[in-house]
Amino acid sequence: MRASFPAAARSSVPASLPAALKSCTALGLRALAASLHALALRSGAFADRFVANALLNLYCKLPPASYPSPVMHGTARVSQVAALESARKVFDEMADKDTVSWNTLVVFCTEKGQHQEALGLIREMWGDGCKPDSFTLSSMLPIFAERADVRRGMEVHGFATRNGFGDDVFVGSGLINMYANCTRTDYSVKVFDNLPGRDAILWNSMLAGCAQNGSAEEALEICRRMLHSGIRPMPVTFSSLIPVCGNLASLHLGKQLHAYVVFGGLDGNVFITSSLIDMYCKCGDVSTARHIFDRLQSPDIVSWTVMIMGHALHGPEREALVLFDRMELGDVKPNDITFLAVLTACSHAGLVDKGWKYFNSMSDHYGIVPSLEHHAALADILGRAGKLEEAYNFISNMQIKPTASVWSTLLRACKVQKNTVLAEEVARRIFELEPRSMGSHVTLSNAYSSSGRWNEAATLRKSMRKKGMKKEPACSWIEVKNKRHVFVAHDKSHPWYERIVGALNVFSEQMARQGYVPNTEDVFQDIEEEQKSHVLCGHSEKLAMVFGIISTPPGTTIRVMKNLRVCVDCHTVTKFISKIVGREIVMRDANRFHHFKDGNCSCGDFW
């Protein structure tokens, strides 16, 4: 027999239920929530719009526990579909739906990445006579942000303006992010500047939008303006801004932010510490990164991954594998990005068997399907280890269609191994997919040159010029006394140019006495050997390094950054100079970090 409620109790049920359900949702009280659901049905309170909406929200935030727990991608998807179905069931049973009901479901779908379902619901909502409001619009914008669909994002913007939501801060922050993701930070700034009042989250939206899209200078400018407006920096301000320092490789700026973090007592925030570890790695100071990492009580997956990647790029690569194995023993499970880091370590260390082992364990032990990037990483491991044929077969037999970037890892390996026959075949494949691939044209031309096939190299260069293709100019930079100095080859514009060349000549004489012979392999022009060594003398990384040495006190570590890979001769020269001046020289190129000390390099001459 079902208990019936006294009339007085029944009337008070709807008033108190929404708040009670909200508390259950917030505190994760599933059992109590289930009882309240039963109560709502028995008492008739479910007919109340507020009660039903609160229940719907409960089902979205706290789906019934009987569904499989979301562990890996595949299972999580099943779980989300089941959760949506259960929420939808509650929704369909509602007699009195309003905009809140629709929005609750829409938000649930967008947050779970079920974008098609969300857009379908919004169409259904229109058909039901319920017009989208600011909640709906701010939920739609992240969908077009992720798809970088600026056209549809702009349609939402237009709708918002026409319907009186142009001043809404939630719609505003959605628009700022959407435009930033579509690489239109200029529009983000316009939206931001036109919003009334000031809102701390909007400032952080602006900052994050610029930071995530490579607009480093703009991000710093936003930060200056924010502080000037009296908005205090928040934890999220630091976790957005610190990666900017890493991308600029600006160690002095990164250290300043680190100091603010420590003084503000924010060094326990996992977002901030992960970004600090990554920043120090990217700025060439891996030992400080490791120092921070070693003091973490319980590193999360991002902290582990950035530290593993740090060792993969700086060496010792085996330390990256030691960390990975340590992580596997704990509670934190590796994800697809962690595997990219560990495969990078295998590539730089030349560990073919381990590379295969980790690659296979992704699907065997973790249910992670290897992506194009993982395939490219394994192809790189094989190619760099000289197993060109194995790499070729591996790429040819991939389950997913290889892209030009996968093939290009093999092309670079062919150049290093001086196998121009295979290089031509691989380049043919690349040009079928990407006829104007600049990097691959240059690599093939360099492969011809370093094998002495000057005519083919010249013909290829000529056809590149004809097609209007220009090689990215090499440049290197160094920070001295908080100022960045940028050099291109034979750059005479620097005020210290004469002094740099003078010092370089002195070093050349010392190196010659110690047995140095210029390595002209990377001079891709058919000129006399003597001229080639002159070309080598002016390479941007040498200019930046020598400037660093003569403008800093003895013993100071020199950190040079280069946009392309370091050339073979510069690598040899830097080894000699590190010994002559007794300094550690760190050089970041497009592929990894080189730590030169006492005449040796951490890459073991394998890069």
Added chain:
DNA sequence: TTAGGGTTAG
């Protein structure tokens, strides 16, 4: 009374 915005790794 019920729904929404900003952060770390490739």
